[in-house]
Amino acid sequence: NAGVTQTPKFRILKIGQSMTLQCTQDMNHNYMYWYRQDPGMGLKLIYYSVGAGITDKGEVPNGYNVSRSTTEDFPLRLELAAPSQTSVYFCASSFTRTGVDHEQFFGPGTRLTVL
Amino acid sequence: GQNIDQPTEMTATEGAIVQINCTYQTSGFNGLFWYQQHAGEAPTFLSYNVLDGLEEKGRFSSFLSRSKGYSYLLLKELQMKDSASYLCAVRDTGGFKTIFGAGTRLFVKA
Numbered sequence: 001n002a003g004v005t006q007t008p009k010f011r012i013l014k015i016g017q018s019m020t021l022q023c024t025q026d027m028n029h030n031y032m033y034w035y036r037q038d039p040g041m042g043l044k045l046i047y048y049s050v051g052a053g054i055t056d057k058g059e060v061p062n063g064y065n066v067s068r069s070t071t072e073d074f075p076l077r078l079e080l081a082a083p084s085q086t087s088v089y090f091c092a093s094s095f096t097r098t099g100v101d102h103e104q105f106f107g108p109g110t111r112l113t114v115l
Numbered sequence: 116g117q118n119i120d121q122p123t124e125m126t127a128t129e130g131a132i133v134q135i136n137c138t139y140q141t142s143g144f145n146g147l148f149w150y151q152q153h154a155g156e157a158p159t160f161l162s163y164n165v166l167d168g169l170e171e172k173g174r175f176s177s178f179l180s181r182s183k184g185y186s187y188l189l190l191k192e193l194q195m196k197d198s199a200s201y202l203c204a205v206r207d208t209g210g211f212k213t214i215f216g217a218g219t220r221l222f223v224k225a
Contacts, residue, residue, distance in 0.1 A: 033213075035215075040217070041217050041218075042119075042202060042215035042216050042217040042218055043158070043202070043204075043215040044215075045212055045213065045214075048212065058212060059212075059214075090157055090158070103148060103160035103163060104148075104158075104160070104213070105160075106157035106158050106159070107157060108156070108157055109156075109157055
């Protein structure tokens with residue numbers, strides 16, 4: 001298993017540009033998440049999904065959009081990039097069902113700089 | 116509100132024992148996780164507590180007291196490779212969200 005994969009690893013955007021961060025998992029996990037991590041800070045949840053076709057906002061969703069058309073893929077879209085979106089973005093997945101929780105598996109991250 | 120507190124940095128000596136504390140205030144509780152994150156890398160899972168008490172896993176142990184909103188991660192026989200950030204995270208009951216603390220940077224010196 002490849003686990004959770006993310007592309008690209010690095011990206012520099014100009015203010016106002018748009019891009020999509022890709023995330024794929026091959027563990028058949030139902031839950032998927034997008035986090036951002038600013039230097040010296042913890043992870044902030046942007047969006048999450050409990051299954052294909054179902055997404056919901058996390059703590060910091062403004063400026064981002066997601067979709068989940070398949071179990072495997074959970075892309076994150078940045079529209080009109082701003083310097084405040086400079087961060088490291090982590091995608092994660094977990095197998096979760098009512099009353100039972102499991103750890104999250106994280107992808108390697110995408111380092112995004114907006115200039 | 117939701118709040119998780121951990122010390123920002125700790126330093127310990129190779130071969131010693133170190134305890135990293137975490138206190139939390141969340142609207143709901145459905146488990147507490149500890150993750151390890153080396154610089155420039157993704158977090159990896161260390162431990163999970165949902166009931167009060169101690170969970171032991173090799174050199175790592177994690178303790179939970181739900182009534183006190185308190186957990187600690189105990190690392191024994193420290194090795195240089197244990198130098199990393201340790202993230203405390205609480206699973207909320209509503210919406211299945213996980214709230215992460217800012218992490219504790221542990222420096223292991225020879």
